[in-house]
Amino acid sequence: MTITEIQKVLRSAISETAKAQFGVDIESIAAETPPKTELGDIAFPVAFELAKQIKVATGEKQNPRAIAEVLKARLETFDFVGKIEIAGPGYLNVFFDRSKFIAENAAANPLPNAGTASAKICVEHTSVNPNKAAHIGHVRNSVLGDTFQRILKSTGKQVEVQNYIDNTGVQVADVVVGFMFIQNMTLEAIKGLDTELTGSGQSFDYYCWDLYARVGQEYLANEELKSKRAEVLHLIEEGGNETAELADYVATRNVECILNTMERLSIRYDLLPRESEILHLHFWDKAFEQMKQLGVIHYESEGKQAGCWVMPFEEHTGDDDNEGDKILVRSNGTVTYTGKDIAYQMWKLGILGLDFNYKYFHKYANGQDVWITSPQVEQNEGAIPSFGGGETIYNVIDTRQSYPQEVVKKGVAAISPERGEKASIHLAYEMVALSPAAAEELGFALSDEDRKRPFIEMSGRKGLGVKADDLIDRLEAKALAEVESRHADATDEEKQHIAHQLAVGALRYFLLKFTRNTVIVFDFNEALSFEGETGCFCQYSAVRANSIFRKLDETNSVESSERRLLACESSEIDAIVNSETGTDIWSMAILASRLDETVHAAATANEPAILAKYTFTLAKAFNLFYHNHKIIAEADDTKRALLVVVADMARRSLTAALDTLGIEVPMKM
RNA sequence: GCACCCGUAGCUCAGCUGGAUAGAGUAUCUGACUUCGAAUCAGAGGGUCGCAAGUUCGAAUCUUGCCGGGUGUACCA
Structure with missing residues (x-):
């Protein structure tokens, strides 16, 4: 059983026992990972909650520890449970049967659900105005969106990626x-x-x-x-x-x-929908009609917004300068971006009743196809995929556009109440800004006032920003110098390829380690770093792991080691894993097994940083494991087999985690 | 004015729906390469979690008020 499955079983057992023994219905049962392995593998602080509920229901005051004792007796009957301790005021700490867990999870896929199809989800990201090069603020959008769609795919979802072209x-x-x-x-x-x-x-x-x-x-x-x-x-x-x-x-x-x-x-990307088609294929006209009929917008005949069609917005009031309501059609009859986005989002959800024409645009080097919309019906070779009609749509858009996005969401929800506001999700993120020092490094003259500011906003209009290609070039050059110094004998092509992989790892990780609502104040030193909490650190850890497996002979391969472990008595493995030095072997195994759980947490919270942090923690744990245990040189056959199997769990989990972050593991570095 | 976000170690940030001794990276100092690769590891110092009240068995986390910083509130997107 995987951790996720074990959690599910334990939760329902707790819930049933709570109902049967105390007559309390408990809707959600919190499960935690204890701060240290010595405290257990899963902790339930549920006894406190139950004591409260019992008091509310009956007025009777019960000791949380006594409640925990009852639950403990029930949970101990499961064979995957090694032992249970009641800690502190009433924590229920569950310890797994370690040898059984390792035996069952040794060969398990770290992401068991990846690839299982379900209803489609549309993710829109990038959407850079096509009038200039992309800067790192745009790249934060793209990396967030791309990583998020990878996370969704890792949980088994079918995803379509769109890049809107204004x-x-x-x-x-x-x-x-x-x-x-x-x-x-x-x-x-x-x-x-x-x-x-x-x-x-x-x-x-x-x-x-x-x-x-x-x-x-x-x-x-x-x-x-x-x-x-x-x-x-x-x-x-x-x-x-x-x-x-x-x-x-x-x-x-x-x-x-x-x-x-x-x-x-x-x-x-899978599709590039263009704004010109939204206009010329009358997407807006159709959405406009529906909104008029439903009365969600109205015509303003007087005041500041006279001659405009507006959507009321009660959440915040206007002031002297501005109305609170949002204009969708200007007094000259043209449509605002917000209006066009409502039509576009309706199409994405499959509730518009119109479709684009499509033209084949480009085949990527990896074989993936990308299509673009077209004003007229095109002659395409082969079948056109079915686009749009997502069950849920995620829009990766700067947090500064939260207000128009709320208007869009309201408009869509008004037209399709059964889908409601939950169907369209604004994945908002804060901007990437420049430190005053970085702005000056780019050759921009700053006023004294600007120098005192915490950060300077990038601006395409002013030409102020770190262009994405420039930064990638610098990262590649720096990585190449490092690779050069370590692997002078490798071919140029090989060295460049590795440098590229490291540059991508560095940039993607740098943009992912911050949570979405943190303003990234760009700093060249930090962004160009390959040490500490960086993508490179995680890659290095995986490269080291792989080099062990290259050197293992046939009798110590992963397969042989697994067979050896299965053949020996579980008590023999328990003796190793439960010993003092064995605890960190177990810590490594259990941490590596938490990838699936972490990916789901990241998907639920819409927060890729959760996965980035986990990946770093996993890489760090492997480096420690690597330092403390000599795997190939281990004399004891059983222990060596165990180390091989656990190291393999760690490297597969690390590789899969990095892959979900869009980061490759180089052959060497 | 109104809405939203932020304030945690010198600096940059994590801290999941309230839970165990508040954690990382970086910087500073100290130690570890004859080893499965040192882009690494170990150790040390460093905290009134902006301030104040409240709810609770229990608050960095929830509520309210205040202080400080940011963003939005465009017939731009």
Whole structure:
């Protein structure tokens, strides 16, 4: 039995006993992991809760320890239980039968549910405006989203990953203004520039990064240029004209660049839904009609918002400057982002009654396909997968967009009350900001006031930010130097591959170790570190584990060791595992067995950091285990077999945990 | 004004639905490479969990108030 199964059995036994012996119904039974192995493998603080309930029901005051005694007698009858202790004021501490547990879990899959299909879940992440290169703030979004979808898959869910392309928004319009009215370039000229850039090893999205910042600066001084923005935006939204064609080229090229950046980090998508299709395939019109009929929005005929369609928002009141209600349709008839997102989310949930057209976009190096939406029906080779229609949808979006996301959620819930607000989940996360020192390191002049601030927000408009590709390049270069110093004999290709794996591990772990609602104040030293709580540390631990198994001969292989353990008396194993030095062997085994439980906890709490922390703890525990036990050199046959089996449990669990974080284990490092 | 987030070791952060002696990393100091790889391990010092009340057998965790920092409240996204 796995830990999860054992917990389930124990919980229901406690619940039944509570009902039978004390007449109390207890809805949820908390199970804890004791702070130390010496205190047990699972702890139930349930006796305190029961004492309280009994007092409420009968007025009778019972001692928690006496209640725990009754539960103890019941739980002791299970064969997987070694012993039970009542500790402190009434903790019920359960100790597993160690030899039995190891024998049963030695060869178990650390993630038993992965791959078992169920109702589909849609995860939207990345959704970078396609007008410039991605910076590390965008990468936090993508890494969180990608890791979360991996976590969901590890719990057995079927997941579809979408990256929304806002190809008709203001930000794309700004770069288009830059190309057309600052650079005076036609579409042909831009294509020529693109070829030129590619030829000289530069990238289109970097060029746009600088151009976008320049447009932002020019707007401040040039009113005429600023007036072009609305014009251009209108033409892009309308489509079927030269400006729209130019914008489409610019946006698509940026999408390609951003997808390349993300692929460097093992982040891939199934579908790229575009905003232009939301408009041209009349998704909004349909959602708009439904909301009008249901009365969830209304037309404002007077006041500040006269001429607009708005959704009321009572949760917080407006002030002198702003109304509390949210505008979905502007007085000029155009739709806001929030409005379009309502239509998009309805499609994601399969309640819109319309579908996109699809075009094959790209095959990733690993064989995965990514599709993009299209205004017209396309001739595709092979079948188009079925997109959208998720049972639950997760939207990985900056916490600064919490307010419009609440509006979207309310709109969707109003149209589909039976699905309700639980169907759409905003996976919010705090921004990645720069320390004043980091901003200056990037060459930005700061005012004295700025220098006193706790952090400086990154800004695409100002061109202030750490570009993702730059950081990955720096990480790879640094890792390569380290690999070079340790494995000078390896081929260049091999060394580069390892350096790449280490860079990905470092960056992904760095962005995952913080919980979602922590602002990451970016620091170059910390982000570029390979020591301490880093991805590299976890990878190193796994690499060491693997090197042991490469050196084990046939008679000591994992399979032989498992056979040897099964053949010997359990008392013999118990003698080792229950001895003083054996306790940390057991600690290693039980910790390695908690991956499945941890992945479920991370999925339930929508918090990938829980898994990152566990992975680090596991790696640390293995390093200690590795230090304290000489596995290959162990003289005692049974103990050696036990060490091999436990080390194997640890490395498989560590490898699976890292894989769920999107981090590979190098061959050597 | 209103809504949301944060305040825990010098610094950066964990702390699960209230539970056992509040933990990591980093920095500082000390020790360990003839070994399955030292990108590692061990040890030491370092805490009024912002402040104050309340609920409870029990509070870093829940409630209220205050102080300090941040974000949002756009006919941007």
